[in-house]
Amino acid sequence: LAKTTQPISMDSYEGQEVNITCSHNNIATNDYITWYQQFPSQGPRFIIQGYKTKVTNEVASLFIPADRKSSTLSLPRVSLSDTAVYYCLVGTYTGGFKTIFGAGTRLFVKA
């Protein structure tokens, strides 16, 4: 199982772009990289998933370098409502039973 390392916390201001980097040095060939967002007393919510290069959807972008040993979640123009914990997961069964959630990154967006 690939272990992930993320910053414990980050602060930002409204309107800024936030980049959260996750290290996963022992990622396997078949592993996908998935990011989730969690608000207090709610279940995590899927944000984005990728395998290599760049993936973009309506809420975020995911940048994955060629060696895939890290990945960066980019949140454009954050708002107060983006204050949450963000989890990076790596695994072949990223939707399932081989997935291990780490401690995540607590993002605090200030006005």
Add this chain to the structure above:
Amino acid sequence: ETGVTQTPRHLVMGMTNKKSLKCEQHLGHNAMYWYKQSAKKPLELMFVYSLEERVENNSVPSRFSPECPNSSHLFLHLHTLQPEDSALYLCASSQDTGSSPLHFGNGTRLTVT
């Protein structure tokens, strides 16, 4: 609302009680999961069901007993719990147990007194 629904949202039970947590998914998914989230700890996977068959049991104490009668419903039966079992219990589903993303419910906040 579509998605994953968990009931009850809050539950307080004594150590000698028996209770059950319920999860229902309206997404047509084939895999369902129970996770435990204790205060200041990462989510811990408890059980995984794929097409109604249990495929993973991560050394969970027998006082937690899962049941998956069909692909849309998942239960977690609780008996003789300990205070340290107090936590947020989250249900999730996914299309399959491959790389499909997890869809979580909002959990049941359990307090064992």
